[in-house]
Amino acid sequence: xxxxxxxxxxxxxxxxxxxxxxxxxxxxxxxxxxxxxxxxxxxxxxxxxxxxxxxxxxxxxxxxxxxxxxxxxxxxxxxxxxxxxxxxxxxxxxxxxxxxxxxxxxxxxxxxxxxxxxxxxxxxxxxxxxxxxxxxxxxxxxxxxxxxxxxxxxxxxxxxxxxxxxxxxxxxxxxxxxxxxxxxxxxxxxxxxxxxxxxxxxxxxxxxxxxxxxxxxxxxxxxxxxxxxxxxxxxxxxxxxxxxxxxxxxxxxxxxxxxxxxxxxx
Amino acid sequence: xxxxxxxxxxxxxxxxxxxxxxxxxxxxxxxxxxxxxxxxxxxxxxxxxxxxxxxxxxxxxxxxxxxxxxxxxxxxxxxxxxxxxxxxxxxxxxxxxxxxxxxxxxxxxxxxxxxxxxxxxxxxxxxxxxxxxxx
Numbered sequence: 001x002x003x004x005x006x007x008x009x010x011x012x013x014x015x016x017x018x019x020x021x022x023x024x025x026x027x028x029x030x031x032x033x034x035x036x037x038x039x040x041x042x043x044x045x046x047x048x049x050x051x052x053x054x055x056x057x058x059x060x061x062x063x064x065x066x067x068x069x070x071x072x073x074x075x076x077x078x079x080x081x082x083x084x085x086x087x088x089x090x091x092x093x094x095x096x097x098x099x100x101x102x103x104x105x106x107x108x109x110x111x112x113x114x115x116x117x118x119x120x121x122x123x124x125x126x127x128x129x130x131x132x133x134x135x136x137x138x139x140x141x142x143x144x145x146x147x148x149x150x151x152x153x154x155x156x157x158x159x160x161x162x163x164x165x166x167x168x169x170x171x172x173x174x175x176x177x178x179x180x181x182x183x184x185x186x187x188x189x190x191x192x193x194x195x196x197x198x199x200x201x202x203x204x205x206x207x208x209x210x211x212x213x214x215x216x217x218x219x220x221x222x223x224x225x226x227x228x229x230x231x232x233x234x235x236x237x238x239x240x241x242x243x244x245x246x247x248x249x250x251x252x253x254x255x256x257x258x259x260x261x262x263x264x265x266x
Numbered sequence: 267x268x269x270x271x272x273x274x275x276x277x278x279x280x281x282x283x284x285x286x287x288x289x290x291x292x293x294x295x296x297x298x299x300x301x302x303x304x305x306x307x308x309x310x311x312x313x314x315x316x317x318x319x320x321x322x323x324x325x326x327x328x329x330x331x332x333x334x335x336x337x338x339x340x341x342x343x344x345x346x347x348x349x350x351x352x353x354x355x356x357x358x359x360x361x362x363x364x365x366x367x368x369x370x371x372x373x374x375x376x377x378x379x380x381x382x383x384x385x386x387x388x389x390x391x392x393x394x395x396x397x398x399x400x401x
Contacts, residue, residue, distance in 0.1 A: 016267060024273060026302045028286055031269035048301050055288075059269050062290060066267075159312045161299070215299060217309030 001071070001097060001120050002043055008069050009034040014095050015066035018056050020044045029055045031068075045071070045121050047105055051211055053079045053167040060089055072096040074127075075109075075209035077116035078242025079167050082207060085249055088170050100124050109210050110227070113243075133224050134231070149225075153191045155218040162212035162222050163198065168205040175201070195225065202226045203233055204249035207242040267291065273300060278313040280372030280399055285310060287318055294318045358390060367394035 001019075008014045009032070021030035022044045029050045032039055056070050072080065077096060084091045098119030106114035112127040140148060163169045163176060175197055176182055182189055189195075206226040213223035233239050237250040271286035284303025288296035297317045301308035320326060330346035331338040341349075357365055368386040370379045379397070386395045 016269075018269075026273060026300060028271045028273065028300075029269075029288075029298070030271065031267070033267060035267075050298070050301070055269065058288070058290060058295060063267060157311060159310060159315055161310060161315060164315050165298070214301065214308050215310075217306075217311065 001045060001099075002040060004097060004120055005032065005043065005069060006037075006040060008095060009037075013067065014069040015063065016059065017069040017071075017097070018052050018059065019069075019071040019097075020046060020048070020050065020052075031055070031059060045099055047102070049073070049209070049211065049214075051165055051167040051209075052076060053083060054165075056094070057083070057088060057167075057170060060093065064090075064093075067093040067095060069095040069097055071099060072116050073099050073101055073209075074111060074113045074115050075207050075242075076167075078113075078207035079209065081242045081245055082168060082205060082249065083170075084245065086170070091245075109208070111208065131224070131227050133221065134227050137221075137224060138228075149195075150191055152220045153195045154188045155220055156188045156191075156194065157218055158187050158189045158194070159217060161215040161217065165211045165215040167209065167211070168202075168207060195220075195222070198222075199225050199229050202229045204239065204241055204251050206230055271298065276306075276310070276314045276317055277373045278311075278317065280397075281305065283310055283314050285314060285317065294321055354390065363391035364394060366390055366392055367396070368392075370395065370397040372397060372399050 005017045017032040020027040021042045027044050027046050027048045052070055083089045098116035100115035100119040100122035103125045106125050110128045110131040112129055115124045210223040239250050269290050271288055276283040283306035284300035286298045299308045299310045329340045332341040370382045383395045386392055
């Protein structure tokens with residue numbers, strides 16, 4: 001990866017590379033540029049994952065005319081595919097550099113595709129098509145399952161970490177901050193409105209990176225919840241979020257009904 | 267063009283969660299939890315997640331305020347500290363050192379809190395020292 005990044009920066013093909021840098025023994029998100037070639041000695045792949053696409057969004061918004069490289073795993077690549085579709089990034093201004101996840105990480109994530117389309121680091125390991133943790137919850141009786149989720153949602157301290165860390169949460173206005181809908185100064189938040197609203201908003205967005213669950217200080221299995229969302233989106237719309245540049249994201253399909261202005265005014 | 271993260275400790279409470287402040291071209295633009303921090307292990311509360319917001323907030327006090335004729339007015343650090351020192355001295359002489367209490371802060375470092383208790387015990391001569399978490 002190091003050689004490729006050096007090459008891209010040297011040729012000017014990219015203005016910067018967003019990856020991880022080892023600093024004080026901790027891997028941290030960083031923008032490598034050719035102005036500081038010595039930083040590249042601390043470039044790291046590792047297994048600790050950060051929302052690098054979210055960093056890319058920040059940097060690309062500041063420098064929309066420049067092209068940036070970014071380290072991507074399978075999930076990050078799915079994220080990029082959706083971010084292009086949602087017009088948050090321009091595909092011709094992003095150069096992804098792939099990393100295939102090791103088996104341990106793929107299993108911990110129950111990732112269905114733990115590798116991007118091309119990779120320079122790691123070896124391809126087979127994806128996991130059925131999530132055991134989802135199967136376990138689905139194996140519960142309905143009332144048992146309901147109380148399971150209610151108990152989980154009651155642990156929420158409303159830190160908004162799941163949203164803040166999410167590389168696919170790019171809305172400027174968030175329904176979870178609508179004061180008519182979610183009361184301020186109250187924890188746990190409305191159960192299950194808060195969590196199920198977020199789940200609905202993950203339709204066609206969630207690329208199953210699991211950063212939300214890793215950021216949750218209350219250990220709520222939100223990733224499992226969004227895995228179910230992904231499964232429903234697949235079953236109902238035949239749409240696998242982030243898999244292909246083709247096809248409309250389900251929430252962008254208007255359907256057969258067309259509204260006339262006169263209907264709206266009624 | 268520069269984007270970097272600065273590893274630091276949350277200043278809001280005594281838990282000491284590890285986080286990164288995101289800096290884009292010298293401007294503070296965000297907070298991200300440090301996933302390898304042994305204390306917080308990648309989690310933060312809502313205050314921690316928004317730590318970057320108070321730094322450049324226009325409501326933030328940047329100078330000491332002293333009440334004069336019922337109104338708060340900006341003062342220099344020398345003016346404010348001289349006033350505090352002379353009043354503490356007066357109170358100590360009149361009512362004894364135990365008429366004074368010191369309240370340390372969870373937002374400060376261990377070293378700063380150490381210095382405050384040292385000031386209380388060795389300079390003023392009182393064991394009346396507590397911290398903000400019990401206010």
